[in-house]
Amino acid sequence: MKKRLVVLFVLLVMVFSACSNEEGSSNEEEQKLDESIEGNNNGEEKEEEIDNDTSEEDEDSEGVSGGFETQTEDQLDLTIGDTGRFDTDLTTFEITLEDAEIIEGELDGVEPQFDSLILLDITLKNTGEMVYPVQDLMYGFEATDYLEGTGVQNAAEFFDSVKEMTGELAPGEEVSGQFITDIHEAEEYYFRLRSGITGSGASNEVIWTIPAEEAKK
Template identity: 60%
Template sequence: MKKWLVVLLVIVTLVISACSDGEDNKGDEEQNLNETMEGNNTSEEEKKGEEETENDSSIEDEDSEDSSGPFETQTEDQLDLAIGDTGKFDTDLTTYEITLNGAEIKSEVDDITSQLDDFIILDITVKNTGDKSHTVQDLLYGLEVTFDLESTGYQDYSEDFPSLEKLEGELSPGEQTSGEFITEIPNAEEYFFRLRSGITGAGSSNEVIWTIPAEQAK
């Protein structure tokens, strides 16, 4: 009887030991699995973080390449030009030159009477000194005649006058063309041909001004 009890005790001990080992192995396996999953999650998070950092750096690089500072003209202002002088323009569009060859004041042109006092017709030459082609209309944009530098002036109406030689077409780099600029004016002792102050005041161009005494244009 004692022999059987001893055998039974040994069997029970072995069973308990086996179960304990199984639970320990299972715990170890679960721990290893958890550690593996945590490692994978950490790797994925690190990888995602690295990708986001690379994307942010790429965006910053693109912003750096696309952003440019404000335009700064490299040409000095010319404020005291006269008939016969050439003005040099340095704008955010391109560079160009205008020569004021002559000026004439008339009260009537092509049977049209001025709604102010007179018309002033300017004979000018425009030269594209930039490195790209531009239309003459683009280069002449914003040019006006005024009798008061503190006031706005009057722009070109040459398209309304068939007898005038219009300034039109496209100018390649280094190319120039001549024609007539006409606008209405009130009576005054002198007039100013210039680029509109709103453009020069905004820093989009240097300032160029011709002074035209009324006596020289009659």
């Protein structure tokens, strides 16, 4: 009788253990399944966030680079006496190159860093709809003897006898002044807005050609 009870007890223990193992296995499988589903959801959410961030970056990029398009044609063959019209991401304005003079040697006690100096008489007119400082409109202009390279910008502030253009221009107003810079010896020179600005699409391109013979007084 005792042997039968012992055998029965052992069987019950084995059955109970098997049930416990199955339940534990089932719980583990359910937990793994839940973790897998949660992981997939997190992955989808992260992917969604990345897509959203990328879209926002694209929109920002488009806002910075694609917001301006000049409406004025390039003018690449202007000479002394001609007026160039600029359509920039800042405003619109006009510059007339009234005269040009090559100065040999020093001016106001300042020696040229290159071969000589070139002095330009110009008139600047604000054709936009807002008031702008003259320095903002004239920023980036240069003289050069080589169109494929860089030029030298205005140094009027360092010469006492040169009429520097300052102040502000209201719409429709104009001011006359001078631009001076160092130049190498060459047969002709160019006055322009530097290529880094025009090449980026921030302005149309305007170039004056100044023959050296015409600028020697």
